[in-house]
Amino acid sequence: MSGVDHRVTEGASLVAGVDVGGTKVAALVVDTDGATLGRAERPMTVRSGAAGIEPIVGAVRAALDAAGAAGTDLAAIGVGVPGRVDPETGVVGLATNLGWRDVPLARLLEAEFGVICAVENDVHLAAAGLVGHEAAGGARSLAYVAVGTGIGAGLVLDGRLHRGGRGMAGEIGHIVVEPAGVVCRCGQRGCLETVASGPAVARRAAEEVAAGTDTSLRDAQPLNAKAVYDAARAGDPLALRLVDAAGGALARAIAGLVLTCDVERVLLGGGVAGGGDVFLQPILAELERLRSNSALLSELLPLGTVRLLAAHFDAVAWGGVALALRARGSARESPPGPRTGTRPAAVVEEVVAREPLT
């Protein structure tokens, strides 16, 4: 482990939460009352080895600058990474979109900043950070569903983050929704991701354009998911059909998730969810149809269960803040001197931020 002598002083009263994405890093600097003092982004360009952390370091330092704070004000860092993470060691085992394998991220950042750093899978982290947030409405069991390049869920069950036996809980993007559909990157046919992810919506639009369907999307450059959601908002019939199909499949997957786990709240985020109302409405319409047919689903999915997080709310970075607050508390309780063990158990086992922070 790192062997860094972690400075935890009364003077260090800020924490940083970081969302490491495939294309950019976002960092928040927050005080212990949960007030956001600074935010910054950096392109995620360097992608391998220890140098891969430079954009993370840059984003955290820029967020500290934006907060008018110095590195010595920082008490802890919480980071979400799109991949497999060992939360006890802070090692990223595999993050395909970053090109990372076995990167000791916590140790590298601890060496850089001299404070405790906790690392978690990004979707799991976002779910954990939503407990106690006003968006969760007091739910003790909730799912965060990220819809973007892929589709995945983070689960908080009975107030605890549920990672799963192999840290892979929430892989709902690979539940088959169209048995005769196209082959998914996972190898199966017709996974939810092949219908409702950003690339899937864009691919379907491109296929229709190539087949000569009359649509405003013929002129879209680039023809990506954002273009399709924009065209749907403007009333383009093809785009509406595609976003309806995506929303319907998402709604049925959410119903399956609620039937399986009995979560009380489902919060939608991720890049495609940034489509806003035109993304959300087909989901709510299909849920209403399901509810109207089934007393069971009426009970398990009452109106208001499924909500879209505000587009400006970075759920992963916020989860990082909550994790950092917990890590800071653990570090304070640790005996002084070099910390040579693993992440504190409290950091990896318990959910953070039970009280509303915003």
Next chain:
Amino acid sequence: MSGVDHRVTEGASLVAGVDVGGTKVAALVVDTDGATLGRAERPMTVRSGAAGIEPIVGAVRAALDAAGAAGTDLAAIGVGVPGRVDPETGVVGLATNLGWRDVPLARLLEAEFGVICAVENDVHLAAAGLVGHEAAGGARSLAYVAVGTGIGAGLVLDGRLHRGGRGMAGEIGHIVVEPAGVVCRCGQRGCLETVASGPAVARRAAEEVAAGTDTSLRDAQPLNAKAVYDAARAGDPLALRLVDAAGGALARAIAGLVLTCDVERVLLGGGVAGGGDVFLQPILAELERLRSNSALLSELLPLGTVRLLAAHFDAVAWGGVALALRARGSARESPPGPRTGTRPAAVVEEVVAREPLT
């Protein structure tokens, strides 16, 4: 609450586990080393009010007789009921197949036997009781999937029973698997239960017989699921087709459950699972097909993940035993005198029997 002065003495060294089913009650009497000393069944005939507990009382007394023991040897009782249970009060809110609504089962049995009684939903109870059992192979996250008149799952996640926000986790029988299928009792079309439950398999067979399909099932009296599984075992082509369809749908639902919750072990029980190999093989065949297509499922569903519990193993009654052992421990730790509160928190919050008992 009951106000009964619970006798917990060194002399009372046995516990009873009870499976209350729609047609019969099964009771086990077990010593604190987990050795089964007696077993008994009673038909579940009387179905309403306080008299509804008579078959339960009869089964427990008969199991005590079979164990050569007396009521004074009993220290605690754990009961599984097919319906909604408040595990803190031991009240059965609704058990449709028993015709029960708001039955204070724990209080009634405590008054009868003078020992602490804990009550839990049957499928949840079975899952909890499997933690630490050799069938679970050490898994800390597992699902018990009951296939019978209905289909439901009990989930133990990270070593804790997960009931869900409303106590309704595991309703996988109502995940839609055939969108254009028949209407389910829940109101939706094409739920898993409409394909793979006992009544569904029997109904499909009856429809084929009525349509003139050449099958040995034309002579089956009664034409129930057991007849179909028996005919499949004898090689009847129609029966094989029906059990393949049921097994395929179950396998896909199990894959969805594993993708969502990342459980390490799935244990199959319930009346239809009593069909044995002819029930299990189509499930394993479809899982093998899914695995062969997907690295993700290969990892999450390695060979041996899905297992059939032995037909003679009553998972619900065994879960009752484990719950009773925990309740007995809690009662011992309670202050002496009349116990007037709710079930001990330890009984309802923690999973029991971490060590293999058989």
